[in-house]
Amino acid sequence: MRRTIIIVHPGGFGDLLLAVPAMRRLRVRYPHHRVVLWAQPEASAFLQACSLVDDWTTLQGMDCAALFGGLQPEHPALKDWLRRCDFAVAWTKDEAGTLAAALTGAGVASMVVQSPFSSTLKSVHQSDRCLESLGEPADDLTMIHRIAVPLTLREAAEAHLRSAGALFHPPVAVIHPGSGSRHKCVQPAVLRSVVDGLEKQGFQPWLLEGPADRATVAAMLPFGSRSPMLLRTLTVPLLAGALSRVELFVGHDSGVSHLAALLGVPTVALFGPTDPRRWAPRGPAVTVLQGKPCRCHSWDAVSGCTEKPCLDLLPGDILAACRSTRSMI
Numbered sequence: 218m219r220r221t222i223i224i225v226h227p228g229g230f231g232d233l234l235l236a237v238p239a240m241r242r243l244r245v246r247y248p249h250h251r252v253v254l255w256a257q258p259e260a261s262a263f264l265q266a267c268s269l270v271d272d273w274t275t276l277q278g279m280d281c282a283a284l285f286g287g288l289q290p291e292h293p294a295l296k297d298w299l300r301r302c303d304f305a306v307a308w309t310k311d312e313a314g315t316l317a318a319a320l321t322g323a324g325v326a327s328m329v330v331q332s333p334f335s336s337t338l339k340s341v342h343q344s345d346r347c348l349e350s351l352g353e354p355a356d357d358l359t360m361i362h363r364i365a366v367p368l369t370l371r372e373a374a375e376a377h378l379r380s381a382g383a384l385f386h387p388p389v390a391v392i393h394p395g396s397g398s399r400h401k402c403v404q405p406a407v408l409r410s411v412v413d414g415l416e417k418q419g420f421q422p423w424l425l426e427g428p429a430d431r432a433t434v435a436a437m438l439p440f441g442s443r444s445p446m447l448l449r450t451l452t453v454p455l456l457a458g459a460l461s462r463v464e465l466f467v468g469h470d471s472g473v474s475h476l477a478a479l480l481g482v483p484t485v486a487l488f489g490p491t492d493p494r495r496w497a498p499r500g501p502a503v504t505v506l507q508g509k510p511c512r513c514h515s516w517d518a519v520s521g522c523t524e525k526p527c528l529d530l531l532p533g534d535i536l537a538a539c540r541s542t543r544s545m546i
Contacts, residue, residue: 219251221298223325225307225316226256227276229397230453231472232343233260234479236308236333237364238356238499239347240269243306253298255281259453266454267364272298287315289323299323308333308347341494361501363481366461374458383423383446385462390420390539391448391477393468394437395430400519401470401489403528405436410532411467412437412445415539420465423448425456425473465539474498483542485535489528490519502545504538506530 222243226233233256244252254261254270261273274281280290290296305320305328317330331338333346340346345355375385392415394408412422422445426434438444451459457476460466466477466484470491478484478500486498488507497505511527513519 218297218301219249221302222247222250222252223298223302223305224252224254224256224270225276225305225309226254227309228256229472230257230260231397231470231475232333233257233264234472234475235343235496236347237264237269237479238344239306239351239353240264241362242348242351242353243304244269247304250303263370263453263457266367266370269364284319284323285316287319289319296323299325302326304328306330306351308350310334342497342499343495344499356499358499361499363501364457364479366457366480370454370458371461372458374455375462377451377455378448378459378462381446384421387419387421388464389423389462390415390465390467391423391425391460391463392445393425393427393430393466393471393473395427395433396469396471397429399433400522400525401491401528402433403469403487403489403530405433407530407532407535408467409437411535411539414532414536415465418536418540421446423463425451425468427471427473465543467535467539470496478503481546483539483546485538485542487528487530487535489525490516490522502542504542506535506538 226236251271254273255276258275264270265273280292280295284290302325305325307316307330310332311317311330320328329350331350333343338346338349340349348355392412396402415422424434424445424447426447426449460477460480460482463482466482468474469487474486475498478498481501483502484498484500486505488505490511490513493505508529509526513522
């Protein structure tokens with residue numbers, strides 16, 4: 218039986234994607250091991266389909282909860298993975314050492330248990346902080362590797378979209394008007410002008426609506442005379458398959474923007490109160506736009522800010538970024 222490498226990541230979708238470069242380094246460091254990911258189910262299944270990991274389990278299960286509580290898991294597969302583990306990395310807080318002790322007790326030979334938010338890390342970008350925790354140097358941004366979406370996922374996404382009436386000509390531009398917080402999003406009227414401008418550039422715009430984006434998308438639809446195609450409730454594999462077929466992506470500081478960038482889609486990321494030096498998507502063709510410097514010093518201040526100068530972006534500037542970003546490919 219092959220020895221294992223275990224990766225534990227309790228963060229959200231975007232945070233998990235920011236750890237992909239570190240996962241790749243572990244693949245190189247341990248070429249003969251089986252890499253097992255403990256993270257969100259949909260994202261984990263997608264990363265397995267793309268051969269970035271070999272197996273996965275959800276952190277939402279009782280066995281993983283027991284491990285975080287210092288107890289040993291009961292599930293035979295988890296016990297076996299841990300018993301055969303030569304190295305584990307857990308990107309999470311463990312100030313009391315409870316998780317580290319449980320991993321050692323389960324048979325893990327060596328480990329790093331460190332949050333990428335730790336003040337001891339010196340790197341700025343979150344991807345580089347994950348790499349630093351492993352003792353790896355920062356990525357060479359001129360040599361960014363795309364995630365290759367398997368043909369089966371691309372075909373499944375295309376069949377799903379065609380059944381919903383989607384066409385792939387003229388070229389498609391996906392606009393994601395939402396994010397994890399409305400405080401990170403530009404005004405809907407601005408994005409509607411971008412949609413109209415992309416149509417004039419020869420694009421077929423599609424709007425992407427995630428689980429938390431309904432109000433934002435609804436606020437966009439009254440603008441303009443025509444409503445673009447609306448993509449709703451796509452699973453991560455279907456979303457990745459769909460994005461692999463498009464020519465341009467426009468979004469905010471969100472997991473979907475990270476996914477588009479990693480897939481190699483020309484990506485324009487609109488930032489406001491969050492710091493792009495820390496959170497910008499990374500890919501072969503990414504442009505980050507931000508308004509005036511954010512004046513808020515806490516998220517409570519951001520939530521109470523009504524002016525949002527950091528999100529004061531003009532449609533013309535966004536459209537110019539779309540043109541220049543496409544030329545990078």
